[in-house]
Amino acid sequence: MHLRFSQEIKFLLQRLAEQPLTLGDILAETSERGFNLVITLLVLPFLFPTPPGLTGPFGVACLLLSVQMILGRRSPWLPKRIANYKFPRPFAQLLLQNLRRLTKVVEKIARPRLAKIAHHPLTWRINGFCISWLTVLLISPIPFTNPIPTVGILLLTIATIESDGLLICFSYAMTTLITLLFAFIGYALWLAPGLLPAIFR
Numbered sequence: 001m002h003l004r005f006s007q008e009i010k011f012l013l014q015r016l017a018e019q020p021l022t023l024g025d026i027l028a029e030t031s032e033r034g035f036n037l038v039i040t041l042l043v044l045p046f047l048f049p050t051p052p053g054l055t056g057p058f059g060v061a062c063l064l065l066s067v068q069m070i071l072g073r074r075s076p077w078l079p080k081r082i083a084n085y086k087f088p089r090p091f092a093q094l095l096l097q098n099l100r101r102l103t104k105v106v107e108k109i110a111r112p113r114l115a116k117i118a119h120h121p122l123t124w125r126i127n128g129f130c131i132s133w134l135t136v137l138l139i140s141p142i143p144f145t146n147p148i149p150t151v152g153i154l155l156l157t158i159a160t161i162e163s164d165g166l167l168i169c170f171s172y173a174m175t176t177l178i179t180l181l182f183a184f185i186g187y188a189l190w191l192a193p194g195l196l197p198a199i200f201r
Helices: 004-020 024-046 055-070 089-109 121-138 145-161 165-191 195-199
Strands: none
Touching: 004 024, 004 121, 024 055, 024 121, 024 145, 055 121, 121 145, 121 165, 145 165, 145 195
16 A cells, blocks of 8 residues: 555654664665655754764765665665664654654645656656755755755655655756755855854854
């Protein structure tokens, strides 16, 4: 049975709150859909204040999964060290609380549409490329920008899970806008090279 994004994520986070699951466990249970479900779980915390040190490991895991999508893989794989990562219960409970805000929006805008686009093999690869690029922007050292690429990644994963071709096309446009925004921020920092060190003082 096809579950909606909100149902699948709630189910996973409820299980995580009850007993620690590894990323490998989730991938094994969800197969192809695990690509987008695990990427969603990995980037969701960056919409909200998160503990330091998560961006690197979570970003690497996202990159590994999205590169596999570019290559056309349908069975996700992660190195043992990353696959054995367990979401702590308090962290899973925090995600579950914050998820309520996201699912209210998702359930209003996402639904199966433009199936030819949503299920085209090339779309899968393009989605992987966009997620990889947005993850690179997410782990970039520019401060206070984590939520921006996170929104783009979440749009792509949700659209893929919901088989929403229209939302996928919108996500491509959003990826372009996010890229232009980061280019503008990077150019501004290049013009004012002393600005970034001043922010971290």
